[in-house]
Amino acid sequence: MRLPTLINKYINNKRGHDSQITDSITPPPMKKFSRESSPNERTSRSRSASPTKYRRRHPYQVPKHVTISKDTKSLQLNTTHTVAFYEGLSTPVESPVTTPERINIVTTPLTSPRPDFYDKELNFRTSLVKNFADLKLQQPFQTHPIFRIPEILDNIIKHLSLHEKEAINLNENPFKRRAPETYQHALLLYKDEVKAKKVWDEVLKTKRNSNFVYEPSLYNCLSVNKIWYRVALPYLQKELMFRDANKLKRFGELSKGIYGKKKKFTSPNSFTLYKLHQVAPGDQIMEDISTLPLQNVKTLQFYICPNILPPRSWFHVAQNLQKVILPGNRKINDRFLIEASLNLTNLKYLDLRACENVSDVGIVSIALRCKKLEFINLGRHSRGELITDVSLVALGKYTNIVTLGMAGCNITDNGLWDFAQRNGDNVKRLSLNNCKLLTNFSIPYLVGFNYFPNLAVLEIKNLVNIDDVKWLVKFMLWKKYSNHPLLIESCHRITKLLGIEEKKIKKTNAICALSDMSEWINEDESL
Amino acid sequence: MVASEEHEKHQQIPFVRNQVDIQVGLVGDAQVGKTSLMVKYVQNIFDEEYTQTLGVNFLKRKVNLRSTDIVFSLMDLGGQREFINMLPLAAVGSAAIIFLFDLTRPETLESVKEWYRQAYGLNNQAIPILVGTKYDLFIDLDEEYQRQVSKTALDYSEVMDAPLVFCSTAKSINIQKIFKIALAKIFSLTLTISEIKDTGDPILLYKRFGSKLSKNKSSPSSSTKLKTPRA
Ligand SMILES: Nc1nc2c(ncn2[C@@H]2O[C@H](COP(=O)(O)OP(=O)(O)OP(=O)(O)O)[C@@H](O)[C@H]2O)c(=O)[nH]1
Numbered sequence: 001m002r003l004p005t006l007i008n009k010y011i012n013n014k015r016g017h018d019s020q021i022t023d024s025i026t027p028p029p030m031k032k033f034s035r036e037s038s039p040n041e042r043t044s045r046s047r048s049a050s051p052t053k054y055r056r057r058h059p060y061q062v063p064k065h066v067t068i069s070k071d072t073k074s075l076q077l078n079t080t081h082t083v084a085f086y087e088g089l090s091t092p093v094e095s096p097v098t099t100p101e102r103i104n105i106v107t108t109p110l111t112s113p114r115p116d117f118y119d120k121e122l123n124f125r126t127s128l129v130k131n132f133a134d135l136k137l138q139q140p141f142q143t144h145p146i147f148r149i150p151e152i153l154d155n156i157i158k159h160l161s162l163h164e165k166e167a168i169n170l171n172e173n174p175f176k177r178r179a180p181e182t183y184q185h186a187l188l189l190y191k192d193e194v195k196a197k198k199v200w201d202e203v204l205k206t207k208r209n210s211n212f213v214y215e216p217s218l219y220n221c222l223s224v225n226k227i228w229y230r231v232a233l234p235y236l237q238k239e240l241m242f243r244d245a246n247k248l249k250r251f252g253e254l255s256k257g258i259y260g261k262k263k264k265f266t267s268p269n270s271f272t273l274y275k276l277h278q279v280a281p282g283d284q285i286m287e288d289i290s291t292l293p294l295q296n297v298k299t300l301q302f303y304i305c306p307n308i309l310p311p312r313s314w315f316h317v318a319q320n321l322q323k324v325i326l327p328g329n330r331k332i333n334d335r336f337l338i339e340a341s342l343n344l345t346n347l348k349y350l351d352l353r354a355c356e357n358v359s360d361v362g363i364v365s366i367a368l369r370c371k372k373l374e375f376i377n378l379g380r381h382s383r384g385e386l387i388t389d390v391s392l393v394a395l396g397k398y399t400n401i402v403t404l405g406m407a408g409c410n411i412t413d414n415g416l417w418d419f420a421q422r423n424g425d426n427v428k429r430l431s432l433n434n435c436k437l438l439t440n441f442s443i444p445y446l447v448g449f450n451y452f453p454n455l456a457v458l459e460i461k462n463l464v465n466i467d468d469v470k471w472l473v474k475f476m477l478w479k480k481y482s483n484h485p486l487l488i489e490s491c492h493r494i495t496k497l498l499g500i501e502e503k504k505i506k507k508t509n510a511i512c513a514l515s516d517m518s519e520w521i522n523e524d525e526s527l
Numbered sequence: 528m529v530a531s532e533e534h535e536k537h538q539q540i541p542f543v544r545n546q547v548d549i550q551v552g553l554v555g556d557a558q559v560g561k562t563s564l565m566v567k568y569v570q571n572i573f574d575e576e577y578t579q580t581l582g583v584n585f586l587k588r589k590v591n592l593r594s595t596d597i598v599f600s601l602m603d604l605g606g607q608r609e610f611i612n613m614l615p616l617a618a619v620g621s622a623a624i625i626f627l628f629d630l631t632r633p634e635t636l637e638s639v640k641e642w643y644r645q646a647y648g649l650n651n652q653a654i655p656i657l658v659g660t661k662y663d664l665f666i667d668l669d670e671e672y673q674r675q676v677s678k679t680a681l682d683y684s685e686v687m688d689a690p691l692v693f694c695s696t697a698k699s700i701n702i703q704k705i706f707k708i709a710l711a712k713i714f715s716l717t718l719t720i721s722e723i724k725d726t727g728d729p730i731l732l733y734k735r736f737g738s739k740l741s742k743n744k745s746s747p748s749s750s751t752k753l754k755t756p757r758a
């Protein structure tokens with residue numbers, strides 16, 4: 001391919017001359033050629049037959065080259081963006097790293113150093129013009145003006161970064177109803193065939209599409225143009241996230257330089273590794289990233305990275321760490337938690353879902369030392385025997401847990417009573433799914449006697465020993481009445497029981513109401 | 528030790544009160560006494576002075592029974608012709624619609640026909656109740672006139688299948704009973720208060736009326752109106 005090489009030549013050439021020319025010939029920026037110089041001008045130009053002409057004029061371009069650049073229009077094929085000047089900005093945006101912008105240089109003949117070379121190229125270009133004459137030019141400056149205003153762009157990119165963060169934490173949304181297990185279950189939940197069908201179809205669809213790969217769009221924003229680069233970079237820096245082991249590897253290698261003398265990068269607020277199954281503990285990557293400057297990190301997330309542990313060195317630096325999210329990790333054990341707890345005095349949020357090597361010992365050490373802990377999730381599918389009442393009692397005693405996930409753990413009625421007495425007032429969300437040892441004597445009575453007055457979400461799927469749900473329903477109705485509705489997530493069997501009980505209670509209430517009303521209407525009235 | 532202390536703090540969650548929401552629409556010609564009746568029922572106040580209602584007035588009265596709160600939401604529509612476009616506010620969603628006329632002005636009874644026709648078009652499930660107002664002024668009028676009006680009113684009642692009540696807001700006659708009849712008809716409850724049939728007395732006729740409708744319509748309104756619990 002000749003064209004790319006050619007472009008490269010120009011790029012190289014330009015680099016050498018750009019600054020020189022800027023300094024000596026043209027005072028930057030030349031308003032006259034800036035597209036944004038006046039609104040009137042802009043509108044008249046946008047209507048003109050050949051907007052390319054204006055676009056190609058680099059602000060630094062000297063007028064004598066205009067004729068030549070006219071001939072080179074056709075080379076604009078894939079280079080859509082030139083420097084976009086923001087009206088308020090008096091200097092062009094500096095380009096820290098090569099951005100696609102540079103490709104545009106092709107249109108700046110000024111950069112050609114030797115006239116003879118230049119003539120040759122001109123011939124070549126004329127032939128190119130012929131060859132591509134029937135091709136339709138892309139409209140230049142297709143970006144809407146609002147995408148050139150940094151404040152607005154900043155807002156857009158901020159939302160994009162939040163969106164990306166959310167995409168990973170989808171299952172964290174505490175007040176979103178979980179998907180039903182079957183169509184029948186959906187029917188019980190929504191009590192309406194149309195709605196149930198819709199919800200169930202949605203479930204099937206997401207099941208089918210579960211391989212959907214989320215595109216890292218924030219990263220792509222870097223390559224749009226200079227303003228985008230400048231605006232997006234801080235967000236990427238703040239929330240570091242890797243879904244690709246190779247990229248992490250490259251980053252690890254570069255990190256010393258990036259965070260070194262130049263100080264271009266600052267310590268991130270969050271650090272996330274997402275589904276890096278392949279990375280193993282001994283890998284060089286882990287060695288490289290162990291020295292990252294993480295003193296400002298508040299959130300540390302290894303989302304389903306089963307084989308790697310956060311390097312020990314991090315916990316010594318990361319005093320600000322508040323959220324540690326390590327679901328599905330096989331390497332985490334009690335020893336790791338004991339060591340971590342020594343440093344994580346500010347920890348508020350600890351997610352150890354499906355970390356099946358963690359046992360009571362680790363949790364007790366966390367409960368003892370992390371006084372600010374508000375969220376803990378120990379839910380698991382196997383090795384439930386490792387988490388027992390011991391953990392529950394310790395958490396109740398030493399912390400003010402708001403959200404507690406105990407799914408699949410071997411806790412008993414005794415442990416739950418103890419926990420509720422000590423800490424029930426704080427609890428807003430409680431997950432007891434698959435806690436097979438719990439019976440009618442704990443959770444139903446505990447809510448019935450208002451031990452969890454602030455409960456907003458209760459998960460009680462597959463509690464095989466629970467069949468008396470009277471108090472659960474009464475509690476639910478009472479919460480609804482007091483305008484703090486409680487969401488109960490349950491399996492098909494318990495949902496059905498709840499439904500039957502609710503109907504029963506409502507029927508009794510209706511009979512009461514009717515008899516009260518009958519009595520009232522027949523009362524003697526003096527009025 | 529801690530546990531027993533805690534135990535005392537914890538009591539069974541309180542009994543949830545039932546709440547029954549009933550919307551009642553009040554329609555009829557201007558100055559027949561709709562606003563007066565509503566204010567009297569909700570606030571037990573009577574005002575001699577007339578203030579024209581612009582659009583729709585809305586008041587709530589809560590009746591606390593042993594296990595249940597009944598909330599009457601009263602929608603009072605201005606009787607001026609120009610407010611007819613707001614009739615849906617009073618008619619739609621109402622479990623009962625009270626059609627009022629002024630016992631001293633027979634033409635207001637005549638208008639009930641049109642009010643009923645329009646309201647029924649919007650909501651044929653509501654229990655209609657026909658109410659003659661200003662009974663305190665009515666009894667001073669000519670006996671023959673009283674007989675005439677009573678008879679016509681009863682004819683209307685038959686056609687509308689609506690209980691008939693003569694009331695006086697000024698003298699507090701039959702005010703509470705209007706709403707008790709409404710409640711009884713909405714929920715098909717047995718009402719035993721005695722009827723008043725004689726000309727010259729404050730008429731109170733309900734046994735024959737309003738039950739056909741509630742039986743025929745497989746009482747969807749009565750079952751939906753009873754909500755337990757609602758905040
Ligand atoms: N003597 C007597 N006067 C009444 C009675 N009810 C209402 N009035 C008077 O009748 C007049 C009209 O009453 P309103 O209640 O304002 O009439 P309205 O039907 O609301 O009139 P619009 O709002 O215009 O539709 C007022 O001056 C009341 O004081 C009654 O039972 N007896």
Ligand SMILES: [Mg+2]
Pocket residue numbers: 561562563578579580603604605606
């Ligand atoms: Mg009025």
